[in-house]
Structure formats: C-alpha cells, structure tokens
C-alpha cells in the first residue's frame with residue numbers, strides 16, 4: 561500500500577472515459593497515470609454509457625503498468641455512487657474525488673468504495689483515493705483533506721473551478737494561484753502525501769507549460785495533471801533530474817559519508833557548501849532519477 565501510494569506520478573493524463581478513441585491505448589504515450597474522467601469531460605446524457613465503457617476498459621484493456629485512476633462525479637449529483645461501483649468493479653487503482661471541501665467528502669466516498677470492494681471481491685483497502693481541491697473552502701481545509709483517510713495518496717489543485725469560485729482570472733505569471741498552490745504543498749508535505757498541480761488548458765503553449773512546471777517543481781509538487789499527450793514529455797523533462805543534479809547528489813552523499821569518518825561535518829564541492837542536512841535532498845534526487853530510469857550509478 562505504501563509503495564503504491566508513493567509511486568512516481570509526474571504526469572496524470574485526463575481523458576474522457578466515453579471516447580473509445582482515447583481509452584483504447586493511451587498508455588502508449590507513457591504518462592505515469594491515466595485519469596478516466598466521468599465528471600466534466602462527459603456530458604450529462606452520456607454519463608451511463610461512459611460508466612459502462614469505463615468498466616469494460618478497466619476490466620479488459622492491458623495498460624502495461626500505467627496507473628488507472630477514475631475521476632467520479634461530484635456528491636451533489638446522482639452519479640457518484642454508481643461511478644464508484646463501476647470503477648471498483650473494473651479494478652481501478654484509485655479514485656479522484658472532485659471539489660473536496662471537508663473530511664466528510666472523503667469519508668463518504670471511502671464508505672462506498674469499501675462497500676464496492678466487498679461486493680465485487682476486490683481486496684479491502686486496495687483502492688486508493690486522491691482529493692481534488694477546487695474551491696476556497698477546500699484550499700483552507702487542505703490539511704484536513706490530506707489527512708482524511710489512510711487511502712489518500714495525494715491532493716491536487718484544480719485551477720478551472722478555483723478561478724470560478726474565487727472570481728479570479730488566470731494570468732501567465734500565475735500570481736492568482738500562488739496562495740492556493742502554497743497552501744496545498746504545505747499541507748501535502750505536512751501530511752506526507754503527494755501534491756499535484758492543475759492542467760494547462762492551452763495545449764499549444766509549450767512555453768507557458770514549462771514555466772508553470774518549473775514553478776511547481778521548485779515549490780515541491782510531485783507532478784501535474786495533463787489533458788494532452790503533447791504535454792507529457794515537457795513535464796517529464798522538468799521532473800527528471802539533470803546529469804549535473806545527479807552528480808552533485810552523489811558527491812554530497814559520498815562526501816558526507818567519507819568526511820564524517822574524519823570528523824568533518826561541512827565541506828565545499830564545486831564552490832557549494834555541503835553539510836549533513838543536504839543528504840536527504842540528495843537521496844531524493846537519486847530516488848527520482850532511479851524512478852525516472854536515468855540513474856546509472858551505484859547508490
């Protein structure tokens with residue numbers, strides 16, 4: 561469970577669960593996770609057929625190890641309980657709960673997930689949850705949501721609904737998102753769960769996508785939702801440690817190990833002061849490099 565919760569999720573690609581052309585083989589684009597959307601990408605009169613298509617896809621398509629998450633409809637709709645049954649019966653890895661505002665929003669979903677696990681003979685507790693935060697109240701209660709259930713592996717910010725409910729406007733610099741992003745990443749780190757950024761809706765704006773991704777990676781986010789395969793490679797490039805970062809991490813780990821024997825606690829590598837406090841960050845760089853498949857060293 562802990563391994564599943566902590567897996568690499570640099571990109572989580574949304575797709576409309578109703579569109580056969582999208583669900584048939586999206587794993588070929590190698591996102592870290594797929595999010596089958598039953599919520600806003602599916603029109604009201606297609607909800608039932610989207611759910612049936614979702615069940616069949618989860619049950620019969622081999623996604624070659626790519627994680628399969630389902631975004632259910634909101635709890636103010638008549639759909640969410642059936643969404644959970646279809647997702648769990650099909651064997652999804654996790655459920656994304658939209659527009660979360662309180663612990664109860666998560667606990668209600670958890671109750672129905674457990675019922676479905678029992679009904680369809682899935683291992684109890686195996687379906688993970690993530691809380692999507694998309695309103696001011698949700699942002700203020702980010703820590704409560706991040707700590708709401710042992711099934712929670714992460715929280716995410718959704719800019720579309722957040723801008724709507726804040727009466728705010730998106731700008732290229734993203735200042736209007738700064739308070740929410742900061743609050744989310746603080747809550748996620750405090751609760752030891754992952755943190756994901758919102759989608760970049762302009763699929764042709766590579767420059768803006770890279771700027772946003774650099775920003776959220778520097779803030780401590782673990783990944784970003786995407787809406788198009790075009791967005792996967794640029795985001796992975798930002799989240800994959802560079803050769804220089806890997807070399808510096810190795811020098812830090814080996815250096816602290818070696819010099820500690822001689823009673824040296826602080827030293828300089830390439831003009832940079834290194835001390836014991838930097839080892840944890842260096843190990844994280846190596847772990848991310850390993851998970852991203854670019855590490856060739858012995859650590």
Ligand SMILES: CC(=O)SCCNC(=O)CCNC(=O)[C@H](O)C(C)(C)COP(=O)(O)OP(=O)(O)OC[C@H]1O[C@@H](n2cnc3c(N)ncnc32)[C@H](O)[C@@H]1OP(=O)(O)O
Nearest residue numbers: 573574575576581582586597600601720759786787788789
């Ligand atoms: C604010 C929110 O709530 S966001 C979450 C809900 N939104 C979504 O789920 C939208 C997901 N994205 C999509 O549906 C589509 O990318 C759209 C509608 C935005 C654009 O669709 P298109 O115009 O077909 O995109 P485009 O021409 O770039 O597609 C190129 C290829 O990538 C595929 N593709 C595009 N988006 C996706 C996707 N999300 N998942 C898998 N494959 C995709 C297309 O099928 C196409 O494949 P092909 O060349 O084999 O035919």
Ligand SMILES: O=C([O-])CC(=O)C(=O)O
Nearest residue numbers: 717718719720721758759
């Ligand atoms: O969570 C996301 O990025 C997509 C979404 O629902 C929103 O922006 O409202």
Ligand SMILES: [Mg+2]
Nearest residue numbers: 694718720721
């Ligand atoms: Mg939304």
